[in-house]
Amino acid sequence: MKTLSTAILFCFIILCSFAQKEPVEPYTEEQLGQALFFDPILSLDSTISCASCHKPEFAFADTVAFSKGVGDSLGIRNTPSVMNITYRPFYFYDGKVTTLEEQAIFPIENPIEMHLDFKEALRRLQGSELYNELFKQVFQDAPDSSSLVRALASFQSTLESDGSAPHDQWISGNNPDALSPSQLRGREIYFGKAKCSECHFGVDFTNDEFRNIGLYDGKELNDTGRFAITKDSSDLGKFKTPGLRNVALTAPYMHNGQFKTLEEVIDFYNQPYNVVSQPINMDTLMLNPLHLSQEEKTDLVDFLHTLTDETFNFSMN
Numbered sequence: 369m370k371t372l373s374t375a376i377l378f379c380f381i382i383l384c385s386f387a388q389k390e391p392v393e394p395y396t397e398e399q400l401g402q403a404l405f406f407d408p409i410l411s412l413d414s415t416i417s418c419a420s421c422h423k424p425e426f427a428f429a430d431t432v433a434f435s436k437g438v439g440d441s442l443g444i445r446n447t448p449s450v451m452n453i454t455y456r457p458f459y460f461y462d463g464k465v466t467t468l469e470e471q472a473i474f475p476i477e478n479p480i481e482m483h484l485d486f487k488e489a490l491r492r493l494q495g496s497e498l499y500n501e502l503f504k505q506v507f508q509d510a511p512d513s514s515s516l517v518r519a520l521a522s523f524q525s526t527l528e529s530d531g532s533a534p535h536d537q538w539i540s541g542n543n544p545d546a547l548s549p550s551q552l553r554g555r556e557i558y559f560g561k562a563k564c565s566e567c568h569f570g571v572d573f574t575n576d577e578f579r580n581i582g583l584y585d586g587k588e589l590n591d592t593g594r595f596a597i598t599k600d601s602s603d604l605g606k607f608k609t610p611g612l613r614n615v616a617l618t619a620p621y622m623h624n625g626q627f628k629t630l631e632e633v634i635d636f637y638n639q640p641y642n643v644v645s646q647p648i649n650m651d652t653l654m655l656n657p658l659h660l661s662q663e664e665k666t667d668l669v670d671f672l673h674t675l676t677d678e679t680f681n682f683s684m685n
């Protein structure tokens with residue numbers, strides 16, 4: 369529907385530009401990137417767009433542990449949110465790329481995602497009257513490898529939280545009542561007893577580092593994470609610390625989507641050994657149980673809900 373209505377809108381815009389004397393506002397790089405992000409044209413059988421997995425209404429994450437790509441192929445990692453990623457130094461759970469431009473090539477070519485040869489993707493766009501026109505408006509040229517990834521990166525860079533999350537409102541002093549008593553207690557626990565802020569801190573609640581929280585045992589949990597890139601044994605089982613903005617919208621959680629709710633996440637942090645009996649290379653911060661009471665766990669979950677944007681346009685309409 370989205371594609372159809374976008375296509376109709378485009379035709380309308382182009383028809384208007386012939387019918388009227390007044391010039392139509394040219395597309396911006398971000399708008400072009402948005403059109404591409406929502407368009408299945410970049411997948412082998414034209415069924416999957418970036419937004420099929422990065423769903424706007426769930427902060428651009430997915431609701432299943434593993435998303436389906438072309439031909440119902442199943443992914444091997446959980447689809448992360450692509451909000452608040454502009455300032456990240458690494459992308460993917462293992463940090464295999466360092467720029468959003470470089471990142472965009474992977475999902476297009478990945479056989480379990482969009483499965484389209486990148487050159488073929490360009491040929492398709494070059495063969496499309498609509499995209500030829502839009503790329504000309506934005507880049508003064510036909511679609512090419514650098515303008516395609518630049519447009520996608522530019523759109524994703526617009527997906528920044530807007531300061532409307534209750535925690536932002538509270539921190540800025542705009543609304544001293546934005547947090548409930550339970551959320552305030554949860555905040556204390558987050559920054560204190562539960563040690564969450566040792567790894568999830570700063571504007572976007574991430575240290576931008578790779579850490580091993582115990583979800584690797586070399587058996588059922590066999591994704592080696594950062595190690596696959598560096599081949600350094602100290603990196604075994606380390607994953608990129610995700611930012612926690614809008615985390616209440618992005619279940620399930622972790623690189624393998626193994627926790628369905630924030631409550632399950634907190635239970636895990638409270639006592640990792642209850643979930644993974646023999647973790648390999650686990651961070652020393654995780655070694656001792658947190659001894660959180662039921663009320664403290666609830667407070668912590670309540671606090672995580674204060675990181676959800678209240679006025680961000682998650683429907684993208």
Ligand code: HEC
Binds near residue numbers: 419436
């Ligand atoms: C079939 C589902 C699927 C599709 C389609 C898809 N992605 Fe993803 N995306 C994922 C998964 C899964 C990951 C995590 C993979 C990993 O870390 O190894 C990911 C990771 C990312 C990341 C890195 C985020 C971070 O914080 O590290 C970005 C950016 C991204 N995708 C953008 C895109 C763009 C742009 C498109 C379209 C060209 C796209 N994705 C299409 C599933 C998908």
Ligand code: HEC
Binds near residue numbers: 565567610622651654
């Ligand atoms: C030692 C560093 C570290 C500490 C301490 C830590 N985290 Fe994490 N957190 C991570 C890493 C790394 C991941 C990603 C792990 C993975 O994907 O397998 C993560 C993932 C998460 C996720 C899942 C996010 C998503 O989008 O899937 C949540 C929620 C979370 N942490 C909350 C917390 C809370 C709450 C605390 C405190 C109780 C905490 N973390 C303590 C490093 C840490």
